[in-house]
Amino acid sequence: MPEPLKNLLHPALVRAMAEIIAAGAPSFDSDRFTALATGGIESLELMERAALIRDALLATLPENFPQAATILRASLPVAGKVGLTGWMLLPVNQFIAARGLEHFDIALDLLKALTPHFTAEFGIREFIHQDQPRALATITRWVDDPNHHVRRLASEGTRPRLPWAMRLPQLVRDPSPILPILTALMDDPEDYVRRSVANSLNDIAKDHPDLVAAFIAEHIEEASPERRWLLKHASRTLLKKGHAQALANFGFGAASALECELRLPKPSVLFGEGLDFEIRLRNAGKASQSLMIDYAIHHVKADGSLSPKVFKWKTVTLTAGEDHVVQRRHAMRPITTRRYYPGEHRIAILINGTETATGSFVLSMPAEVVVG
Structure with a gap:
């Protein structure tokens, strides 16, 4: 049997987090953080464990978010230095979303710095939900970032129906604000980014099938093999449902005789x-x-x-x-x-x-x- 997902967050990982944060912030109460973040953790599922660790961060990092953000940024990996990485950063996402909403720019910049070491797609959604135009104005600039993890965050973090994360009801109702982001990343050199674009379009298709079918039709003419794969993957829900325009986009008309x-x-x-x-x-x-x-x-x-x-x-x-x-x-x-x-x-x-x-x-x- 595969290892349960919940075991991605465990007491040894919490202790490692405490050591890393304390190395750059001597005043950080690592013992209290460890006790709070591990108390009863074995009985919890993955996202519950992340919330427990988030609450321990809320209790032990400075209430002043800019100060806490400075500590967390200093705890990220740099050349030759171990830092917070991987699943350690899931509760950090949640911490930033919980305490950073009143410091929009600092928080988004921290999430951008975090995403190469895990992902910030979970933390960023609270900011989109609170002030979508302001958040998207910043996120849109990331489509040209030299780091492909940051470019992927622009598409993955804005997915209307991202699994394991809160839905974005405004974008579920009207996804048009993120279409320019997806268009800009459609021919990204990284498959990792293009897959995210396809998944976002597939999300949108569940609520706006005709919109996505029309989007595909607009961008499929003379498409490269990579773009054509993306557009077909984005159409997978529509194709399974037999959407006429989606089928026609890929040369499948009604079968006859x-x-x-x-x-x-x-x-x-x-x-x-x-x-x-x-x-x-x-x-x-x-x-x-x-x-x-x-x-x-x-x-x-x-x-x-x-x-x-x-x-x-x-x-x-x-x-x-x-x-x-x-x-x-x-x-x-x-x-x-x-x-x-x-x-x-x-x-x-x-x-x-x-x-x-x-x-x-x-x-x-x-x-x-x-x-x-």
Whole structure:
């Protein structure tokens, strides 16, 4: 089993934080900080542990934020000197968000300095929420920063629906203020930054599908392979849902005169094994067709109803009269993000966003298997 995420923050890490901060600030009460930041930590989950350490920072760093910011900046790594880095900086993000709102410029500058050593995407969101125009005015300037971590912060920190972080309701309602940031970073030389841009656009697509489809259409003409990948990754939610404009952006029109047969060799699957299936396609039309083939598993829920999950598969181009057979095995094994239940499940083949063939299979659950 993988190590639980909560163990990324642990007592030894807290003690190391205390030593690093005290090295640059002799008046820092490292013993009190350590006691506060480790008391009961073992029973807490990851974000609760971060909040516990944040509260210990609030209790032991100066209440004067500029003074506290000076101490924290001096605690960051420099050449030849160990400093706060990695997961140590998650609670520091939270500290800056809690105490720095009345010192906007100092706080944003500290978050910018912090992000190369971890990320500041969590801390920056409180500032966007409090004063979006002021925060975005500063963040927009970061798109030209020589450090790619800072450039990524400009896109990742402004994502409307960033996982593990507070949502930005103003940007959920109206994402137009961040589109210039995403446009400026769309051709960034770092894949790390471009992936963030794609994820932000995908966030926006969940609330404004037509806006993102139109944005993609505007920027896909003569796109480089890197930009085209970004735009397709940004469209993944729209493509799974069969959004017509999103499909058209990548050359997938409505399939016509297409024959599709789904075959399931076994009508039942034992949990822990896999569902084998194949589809037999025939282009009965008179012209070539580009086909985006996905499939959806409709999982049984606790109440017996079905909940679909779409999985990306492959793309093919069939000439007129061409036959094509595609095979797949879908694993049915324990994962942390889904609870499985026995019973009759449904599978649907989606071609260019349209359900084209369906079938069903029974999932059986051995008594000794614990699912979750």
